[in-house]
Amino acid sequence: MSILFSAAACRSTDGVSGTSLNSSGKTYEIYLTFDDGPWHGTDDVLRNLKGEGDVPATFFLCGYVFNDEQGGGNVSARRGYLREMLGGGHLIANHSYSHKYNYDDPSWMLADFAANEGAIQAQLDAEYPHEFACFARLPGRRAWDVDGIHVEDDGDTDPTVSLLTGREYNVYGWDAEWEQKKEWKGCTLAATGTLKQTPEGMAEETLKALRKGDTKKPGKAVVLSHDVLFRESQGMGDKLGAYIRALREQAAANNETVTFRTLRDY
Numbered sequence: 001m002s003i004l005f006s007a008a009a010c011r012s013t014d015g016v017s018g019t020s021l022n023s024s025g026k027t028y029e030i031y032l033t034f035d036d037g038p039w040h041g042t043d044d045v046l047r048n049l050k051g052e053g054d055v056p057a058t059f060f061l062c063g064y065v066f067n068d069e070q071g072g073g074n075v076s077a078r079r080g081y082l083r084e085m086l087g088g089g090h091l092i093a094n095h096s097y098s099h100k101y102n103y104d105d106p107s108w109m110l111a112d113f114a115a116n117e118g119a120i121q122a123q124l125d126a127e128y129p130h131e132f133a134c135f136a137r138l139p140g141r142r143a144w145d146v147d148g149i150h151v152e153d154d155g156d157t158d159p160t161v162s163l164l165t166g167r168e169y170n171v172y173g174w175d176a177e178w179e180q181k182k183e184w185k186g187c188t189l190a191a192t193g194t195l196k197q198t199p200e201g202m203a204e205e206t207l208k209a210l211r212k213g214d215t216k217k218p219g220k221a222v223v224l225s226h227d228v229l230f231r232e233s234q235g236m237g238d239k240l241g242a243y244i245r246a247l248r249e250q251a252a253a254n255n256e257t258v259t260f261r262t263l264r265d266y
């Protein structure tokens with residue numbers, strides 16, 4: 001499937017609120033995003049999204065994973081995940097080729113994002129969706145530049161963001177993160193590879209932010225997580241589905257509804 005896309009359409013001026021009233025109450029838009037794939041756990045994420053009724057999501061990809069030496073092998077399976085993402089109505093988006101935080105050198109960062117366009121295009125050939133070069137998330141930094149929202153939470157990224165927006169990208173941070181549990185190992189706080197929040201707790205956190213208006217756009221929540229956290233092999237294979245169900249159930253209990261969208265609709 002080939003998606004025709006005009007680069008000029010990357011940056012819109014639509015800042016309309018996602019909150020709407022239906023006969024029963026508010027509807028919130030949830031934008032699930034998964035970073036650093038395709039990687040271990042990507043197949044489990046895709047299976048969960050499909051199992052909950054083809055829930056659409058956005059995948060911020062890094063092209064280095066297709067380099068056998070750096071990516072640890074399994075390239076053909078990862079290429080299959082790319083095709084599954086496109087066939088399943090998901091959005092694939094740019095998270096830089098190498099995932100390096102070289103923010104002192106914005107031109108290098110821009111080149112790393114451009115290299116990622118080439119790397120993903122090389123995997124997909126004619127199926128490459130040109131909209132890939134419209135959606136960016138910085139590695140290791142929460143910065144936004146979309147529809148007049150310009151926020152830099154962690155410092156030192158503004159020049160990189162400006163170069164990306166000059167290339168027609170929108171830059172997306174996140175409103176809530178489903179993150180890894182961390183534990184002290186000696187003097188170091190290390191990630192454990194398991195989820196910090198339960199599915200029900202994460203659903204509560206997401207809905208609380210929406211109800212308080214504590215998201216970048218009212219009524220819309222961008223949720224960050226990582227493919228690697230949902231591995232069936234680590235006993236985490238049903239957590240994403242449980243989160244989606246908890247969001248629906250907790251919203252319904254409060255006379256609200258949730259819908260899932262990709263960042264195309266943000």
Ligand SMILES: [Zn+2]
Binds near residue numbers: 036095099140
């Ligand atoms: Zn990342």
